[in-house]
Structures are given as structure tokens and as C-alpha cells.
Amino acid sequence: MITPVLPTYNRAPIAFVKGEGSWLTAEDGSRYLDLGAGIAVNALGHAHPALVAALTAQAQKLWHVSNLYRIPEQEKLAEMLVDKTFADTVFFTNSGTEAAELAIKMARKYHYDRDMKDRIEIIAFEGAFHGRSTGAIAAAGSEKMVKGFGPLMPGFKQLKWGDHDAIRAAITTRTCAVIIEPVQGEGGIRVVPDQCLKGLRDLCDETGTLLIFDEVQCGVGRTGKLFAHEWAGVTPDIMMVAKGIGGGFPLGAVLATEDAASGMVAGTHGSTYGGNPLGCAVGSAVMQIVADDAFLDEVSRKAAQFRQGLEGLVASHPTVFEAVRGQGLILGLKCKASNLDVVKAAYAEHLLTVPAADNVLRLLPALNIPEADIAEALARLDRTAARIEAA
Ligand SMILES: *Cc1c(COP(=O)(O)O)cnc(C)c1O
Numbered sequence: 001m002i003t004p005v006l007p008t009y010n011r012a013p014i015a016f017v018k019g020e021g022s023w024l025t026a027e028d029g030s031r032y033l034d035l036g037a038g039i040a041v042n043a044l045g046h047a048h049p050a051l052v053a054a055l056t057a058q059a060q061k062l063w064h065v066s067n068l069y070r071i072p073e074q075e076k077l078a079e080m081l082v083d084k085t086f087a088d089t090v091f092f093t094n095s096g097t098e099a100a101e102l103a104i105k106m107a108r109k110y111h112y113d114r115d116m117k118d119r120i121e122i123i124a125f126e127g128a129f130h131g132r133s134t135g136a137i138a139a140a141g142s143e144k145m146v147k148g149f150g151p152l153m154p155g156f157k158q159l160k161w162g163d164h165d166a167i168r169a170a171i172t173t174r175t176c177a178v179i180i181e182p183v184q185g186e187g188g189i190r191v192v193p194d195q196c197l198k199g200l201r202d203l204c205d206e207t208g209t210l211l212i213f214d215e216v217q218c219g220v221g222r223t224g225k226l227f228a229h230e231w232a233g234v235t236p237d238i239m240m241v242a243k244g245i246g247g248g249f250p251l252g253a254v255l256a257t258e259d260a261a262s263g264m265v266a267g268t269h270g271s272t273y274g275g276n277p278l279g280c281a282v283g284s285a286v287m288q289i290v291a292d293d294a295f296l297d298e299v300s301r302k303a304a305q306f307r308q309g310l311e312g313l314v315a316s317h318p319t320v321f322e323a324v325r326g327q328g329l330i331l332g333l334k335c336k337a338s339n340l341d342v343v344k345a346a347y348a349e350h351l352l353t354v355p356a357a358d359n360v361l362r363l364l365p366a367l368n369i370p371e372a373d374i375a376e377a378l379a380r381l382d383r384t385a386a387r388i389e390a391a
Pocket of ligand 1: 097131215
């Protein structure tokens, strides 16, 4: 018999009732060390005092008014994002997949308005993940996500990941945009080399193609820069953000240059909840902490400590782990054993990790995870590996 909750997830039989920092308390009172952070969402851990304060203060004042009116909290967060990034303008959504929808619409409208109505094709990459809306699954195109849901939205093409020559060959007079995650999350924590992002930017400039970065998972401080593409020194025309920006409150955004966004005039897009006062109050509190050089340097320092420990685990458990991947605190352990078995064994050590494609174990701790918790996580991963070896 079907469960009251639509069974689209293979859930672990654990339920949490409370969170604090990098720790979660289960119904039975036992504590788990959280290296998943709600899949890179709880950027500042659970129940961060500044976020709780921002949320409750706003909750006392005003929850929702609709975008029929000016929303000062939204304007404030938009200004912060514009101030700190390549972008000139921001649209707020409630999720990453809604950001994908707008990014696609914005890119197509850009060429439409310039009398290039054939430029509708969007190039994406194998292993990409852009969300679960019909547009976002058409973009990523993986068999697992699209099977049974056709006909898919036309106008998408997927290329092999990391093949620059294939991109050059694929861009035609019908190409509208290229969409790419600077660090692939679901695809297995694959970092696009700086050289590739630079090459892609050049190619897009040469051909008048818009470049869309999906930083839903790798953005908002996760790599040790506010946004991952900053490492490569290139900027996109359009960028999708979500997950970490709300610190746990459902919030997403599309950032764009004035030029890329020029077609999105009044009436072309909207959202009932997007950018509501509650979400934006929390988003501003997140930005206030994360968009700070000292904070981001700390992320890099902790990431180096964590990574060094992980390299040690690869060396000491060669039949379980194969290599460390990632950048900053978006890390992956490429496994020799089944990554799903490792996730399960980690539950037994009260450690939360997340599987990804390519047999990778994803590690996405809170950006402010204390050093002691990193050491504890490494000890638990060590015992997790020992469980696999003993099995
Ligand atoms: C999670 C994710 C999305 C989708 O975000 P939702 O909020 O789940 O809709 C899109 N792109 C990337 C890179 C993601 O990691």
C-alpha cells in the first residue's frame, strides 16, 4: 500500500528532532555528526543564532505580501548580491529548479528580442543536475531523471563532461546558452578546471552565446570563495543560486548582467512566494556572515585540514576509498567499495554523508564546522571504513 508521503525517496529510517551546529539529535535522543548539511543547504549549521534571530524577528513583523508591492528585505538582499558579484540584477525563487526555469527563459528571451529566434538550443553536460522541473530534467537529460516523463522540452543537448573540442563543435547559429556547474554536485563532485571555464567564457564571447553557471550547490561560500567561478577569474551572464543562500529556509535566486536580463520586463516572469520577506531576511543574515573575506579564508583553512585528513584515509583504507575530489568544503571521496554501503556504514557510526554519482561519497559540512568536529568526522570515517573492511 502506498505511504501517505509519496515514496519518491529511499529514506534512511532515522528522524531528527533537533539540530545545533553540525550535530543533529534523533528521536531516540542519539546524536549524529552532520556532513550532509541538508545537501549543502545548512551553510551555517543548524539553528545558527543569527539566522534564528533574523527569522523570528521578521516572523513577528511580516511574512508575506506578494510581489505586487516593493519588498524592502528583498531589495536589501538583491543589493548585497549585486554588490558582491558580477550581477546587476536578481530574481528570487524558492528553489534551485525554479532558478533553472528562469535561467532558461531569460536566455531564450535574450536572443528572441535580438531577432535571433532560432537561437533556442541550450548545451548542458553529462552528469549535470539542474533540478526536477520538466525544463531542468530536459537540460540535464539523464536517463534516470527523464524516463517516462516525455515528451521533454525540446532544445537541449548534452555533451561529454570536460571535452572542450566537443563544445566548440557543438556551438552553432542555433545555440542560445551553455549551462554548467563549476563544481558538479550530484554528478560526483567534479571540479571544472579553471582553464576550461576560461575557455568556455571565450567561446561564448566569440559566438554571442550566453553562459549560465549553476552554483546552486557549489555557491555561497562552499568552495572558499563566495561563488565557485571566482577561482577561475571568469564570470557568467546568468547564475543560478539556491541551497546555501537560505541557510535552511527555502530560497533561490537568478543573478544576471543587465544585458542578459534585458528581455525580462514586467509581466514576463513571476512567483507568488519568491523573494518574500521571511526568506530574504534569512538570506541577508546568511550573506552578512558568508560574504566576508575572513569567513571565506576560514572555510579554505578548514577545508585544507579536512582534505589532508581525507587523503590520509584514502592511504590507510585503499580497498574502501580511492581518491579525494572537490574544492573547499564541497568534497567527495571516490570509493572503491560501494558508496551506498559506505553511507550505510557511516550511519552506524552516527555520521551523515550523501552519496553522489560516479560512486562518490559527498561531504558537505556546515561552512562554520568547528575544527574539533572535523577531527571527529575523520575519526568516524576511519571507523566507517574499518566496518566495510571487516564486512
Ligand atoms: C540541488 C540542485 C538543483 C535543484 O535545486 P532544488 O532546490 O532541489 O530545486 C539545481 N542545481 C544544482 C547544481 C543542485 O545541486
